[in-house]
Amino acid sequence: MEQHTGKIGIREYIAMVILMIGTKLADDLPSILFQKLENAAWFTPIIAGFISIIPIFFLIKVLSQYPKTNLMEILQIILGKPIGYLFVFMLWIMGLAANTFDTAIYTDIIGTMYFTETPTIFIYIVLMAVSAYGAKKGLEQIGSVAASVITYIKVSLFIALILAFSNGNINYIFPIFGPGKWEVVKESSLKVSLYIDFIYLGVIASYVSSTKAFTKGTWISLIIVIIEIPIAMLAYLCLFDYESVKLLNYPFHETIRYISLGFLTNIETFFFPFWLLASFVRFSIYLYISAVMFGWLFKIKNFEYLIPPFATLLVILGMIPETPTFTVADMKAKALSFATPTFFFLPLILWSIMKIRGGNKNEKKEM
Amino acid sequence: MKKRRCKLLSIILLLLVLLSGCWDQKQVDKRAYVYAVGMDMADEENKFNITYLIVNPEYGSQVSSNTNESPQELITFETNDLMTSKNIANVVIAKEITYDLLRVVIVSEKLAKDKRFIRWMYDATKDREIRRDSYFIVTKENVSTFLKVNKPKLETRLDQYFELILKRGIDNGMIPDMDLHRFFNITEADADLALGIYGTTQGNNEDTGKVEDQLLAGELKIKGETNATQFLGSALFKEGQMIGKLNAEETRITILLNDTLEMSDVLTTYPDPFDKDFRIAARLIKKQKNKVNMKIKNGSGEINVTIPLIIEILSDHSMVNYGRNAEKRKELKKKIEDNLSAKINDFVKKTQEEYKGEPFGWSLLSRRHFKTLSEYEKFDWMKTYPTMKVNVKVDVRFGEFGKQGEVPNLKRVRD
Numbered sequence: 211m212e213q214h215t216g217k218i219g220i221r222e223y224i225a226m227v228i229l230m231i232g233t234k235l236a237d238d239l240p241s242i243l244f245q246k247l248e249n250a251a252w253f254t255p256i257i258a259g260f261i262s263i264i265p266i267f268f269l270i271k272v273l274s275q276y277p278k279t280n281l282m283e284i285l286q287i288i289l290g291k292p293i294g295y296l297f298v299f300m301l302w303i304m305g306l307a308a309n310t311f312d313t314a315i316y317t318d319i320i321g322t323m324y325f326t327e328t329p330t331i332f333i334y335i336v337l338m339a340v341s342a343y344g345a346k347k348g349l350e351q352i353g354s355v356a357a358s359v360i361t362y363i364k365v366s367l368f369i370a371l372i373l374a375f376s377n378g379n380i381n382y383i384f385p386i387f388g389p390g391k392w393e394v395v396k397e398s399s400l401k402v403s404l405y406i407d408f409i410y411l412g413v414i415a416s417y418v419s420s421t422k423a424f425t426k427g428t429w430i431s432l433i434i435v436i437i438e439i440p441i442a443m444l445a446y447l448c449l450f451d452y453e454s455v456k457l458l459n460y461p462f463h464e465t466i467r468y469i470s471l472g473f474l475t476n477i478e479t480f481f482f483p484f485w486l487l488a489s490f491v492r493f494s495i496y497l498y499i500s501a502v503m504f505g506w507l508f509k510i511k512n513f514e515y516l517i518p519p520f521a522t523l524l525v526i527l528g529m530i531p532e533t534p535t536f537t538v539a540d541m542k543a544k545a546l547s548f549a550t551p552t553f554f555f556l557p558l559i560l561w562s563i564m565k566i567r568g569g570n571k572n573e574k575k576e577m
Numbered sequence: 578m579k580k581r582r583c584k585l586l587s588i589i590l591l592l593l594v595l596l597s598g599c600w601d602q603k604q605v606d607k608r609a610y611v612y613a614v615g616m617d618m619a620d621e622e623n624k625f626n627i628t629y630l631i632v633n634p635e636y637g638s639q640v641s642s643n644t645n646e647s648p649q650e651l652i653t654f655e656t657n658d659l660m661t662s663k664n665i666a667n668v669v670i671a672k673e674i675t676y677d678l679l680r681v682v683i684v685s686e687k688l689a690k691d692k693r694f695i696r697w698m699y700d701a702t703k704d705r706e707i708r709r710d711s712y713f714i715v716t717k718e719n720v721s722t723f724l725k726v727n728k729p730k731l732e733t734r735l736d737q738y739f740e741l742i743l744k745r746g747i748d749n750g751m752i753p754d755m756d757l758h759r760f761f762n763i764t765e766a767d768a769d770l771a772l773g774i775y776g777t778t779q780g781n782n783e784d785t786g787k788v789e790d791q792l793l794a795g796e797l798k799i800k801g802e803t804n805a806t807q808f809l810g811s812a813l814f815k816e817g818q819m820i821g822k823l824n825a826e827e828t829r830i831t832i833l834l835n836d837t838l839e840m841s842d843v844l845t846t847y848p849d850p851f852d853k854d855f856r857i858a859a860r861l862i863k864k865q866k867n868k869v870n871m872k873i874k875n876g877s878g879e880i881n882v883t884i885p886l887i888i889e890i891l892s893d894h895s896m897v898n899y900g901r902n903a904e905k906r907k908e909l910k911k912k913i914e915d916n917l918s919a920k921i922n923d924f925v926k927k928t929q930e931e932y933k934g935e936p937f938g939w940s941l942l943s944r945r946h947f948k949t950l951s952e953y954e955k956f957d958w959m960k961t962y963p964t965m966k967v968n969v970k971v972d973v974r975f976g977e978f979g980k981q982g983e984v985p986n987l988k989r990v991r992d
Contacts, residue, residue, distance in 0.1 A: 248950055326705055328600035336597055379837055384944035385953050452950075453765035457702075468709050468758060475708075 222353030227431035236462035249452035250388025257398035259436035269557035281412030314528035342521035344494030378448030403549035609672040615720025659700035676706035695817030709758035715812035717777035726778035750840030768940035850912040852895035889976035
């Protein structure tokens with residue numbers, strides 16, 4: 211189909227990655243991190259970010275050896291047909307699970323913080339319908355939407371954080387090591403998988419205009435999210451103190467409810483639409499990646515027709531848990547620790563097997 | 578043709594989705610806006626009396642100022658919590674009750690001193706509509722009486738009245754800048770004491786013989802025709818329970834010592850060192866943060882605080898002419914520093930001995946001296962504070978001496 215032959219540029223790519231990962235600072239991820247590490251939780255995104263340089267480095271190494279091939283095919287080439295297939299299937303299941311948790315949480319945020327009367331199922335349906343519509347338009351369209359809205363989203367976030375810092379007290383970050391130095395390092399390395407989205411980027415790597423753009427874009431966006439998420443978490447900490455921030459389910463949304471701009475109170479109505487936009491883009495990308503992987507797994511050529519059924523499936527799955535605020539957050543916290551080894555070792559394994567086998571033979575022949 | 582129809586139908590169906598935005602639609606004239614919530618002790622065990630001050634948004638707005646409805650409505654009843662009360666209120670109030678415009682949470686002193694108070698207070702964090710930046714006020718009498726008696730003469734719209742009088746009080750340093758957020762924050766951190774704004778309508782007509790700085794709400798004698806409500810001083814909370822009251826002077830000292838609290842327009846008087854009969858009027862300006870020097874070692878510590886202050890002398894009843902007289906200025910500076918330091922140190926001692934805790938936010942500064950939370954929690958600031966050695970010094974710099982720096986020589990005028 212015509213729309214998928216188009217490629218996305220580095221600008222679009224970076225915008226997409228930042229929206230995919232950066233938006234995590236505004237859901238329940240900070241609260242999951244604060245639970246264990248209290249006032250030192252803001253170290254986690256930094257430490258985890260530095261650790262994740264290793265898998266991302268090897269992932270890029272592998273991907274650049276096979277330009278114009280997507281992650282699924284690479285897995286199959288390197289690991290052999292059955293094992294590669296199994297790995298892709300596993301990645302797809304993990305992606306689906308993460309997607310279900312996240313959409314359920316976002317629906318819960320909208321339902322508990324903003325639209326209390328609207329039935330949950332309806333919020334869910336509208337959220338998924340919009341995302342599915344976006345995803346069906348194709349990667350190129352998602353990319354250009356992401357690139358055009360990211361400035362506004364980040365400016366609004368910047369304003370919110372500035373206001374939070376000006377209302378907060380910097381002394382709340384002390385004692386600096388929270389529950390203890392080793393505790394911080396240990397917990398942080400368990401949560402490296404908060405950057406697991408980078409693996410899934412391999413799925414769409416071949417859509418990026420060039421390998422160089424993909425490599426450069428990935429590093430730039432990693433740096434941006436490593437800076438962005440800790441700053442946001444520091445802002446919550448300075449505003450609420452560690453005892454109180456642990457009690458909040460969605461710190462970002464409590465923050466924008468508390469801050470006021472001079473005589474303007476209730477300014478959450480200003481920040482909420484930007485957050486919604488970011489969420490739509492985020493889920494569009496997820497849906498798209500899920501569909502690409504599923505299409506590859508079961509040899510479905512027109513995979514974009516899978517997007518609406520996927521969205522429906524997510525609504526049905528996401529509606530199952532009772533009180534998602536806690537149940538889903540618990541599951542997500544466990545899944546985060548569970549996914550870490552996969553994220554860390556998969557690229558390493560891929561790279562070493564590739565090296566043992568002597569690199570990409572096709573590539574060498576061409577050279 | 579068929580395809581076109583399909584498209585049209587799907588567009589119309591899509592438009593239906595937009596309608597879902599109306600689910601949470603609320604009409605302004607169909608809601609009753611609670612501006613202040615009051616909490617009192619109830620006769621029944623484990624319940625409390627709730628008072629709603631409902632403001633009329635129609636009243637006094639410029640567009641439709643010719644409404645005959647009264648500007649507010651007041652109801653009091655017994656309830657189990659802050660949420661179900663919204664439904665119970667509808668027995669008498671025709672419109673749907675909402676906390677969307679809630680700005681003031683008022684609690685009676687009797688309830689605030691009760692052990693169960695904190696349990697009820699946490700309802701405020703549960704309800705989505707209650708904002709954490711609402712003012713937190715404690716009244717001497719029952720809140721139901723307080724709100725009934727409170728009748729400002731010039732501000733018939735009570736929302737305007739509360740906003741203005743609290744803002745002024747905070748600027749003057751007569752009351753602390755406390756909202757629900759800070760109250761919960763301090764209570765949860767369990768290291769410092771929290772404050773509440775203290776107010777009453779019960780005037781005290783006897784002359785207390787105190788200087789205006791040492792007064793508490795209700796003690797200032799005011800004649801004439803005005804509202805009986807007074808906001809002055811603060812209520813002191815320890816672990817979510819009220820344990821005492823601070824008068825205006827103590828409240829100001831607290832604000833001076835606590836860098837997270839602010840006051841901007843503070844006028845006060847000091848005894849005149851050159852004539853015992855008079856007091857000097859002065860403006861206090863604090864532009865810099867306090868210098869707090871903390872030494873923490875094995876289970877106790879030492880705190881040294883220096884407060885940088887700029888003071889402008891506004892009156893000169895003893896006619897000394899400070900402007901021209903460097904000697905006397907020096908003497909005055911020393912007297913003010915000594916006077917202030919003595920008062921502050923006395924109050925600090927009082928917090929150590931009587932309240933066994935401090936409302937100065939020093940526990941926050943102490944956190945810098947610990948590496949891990951467990952160390953800090955083991956130190957237990959609230960327990961350790963009374964054993965600490967605290968020394969407060971005031972560092973005064975003079976600003977201006979009034980618009981006209983000099984007064985005429987009294988001897989020559991009387992001549």
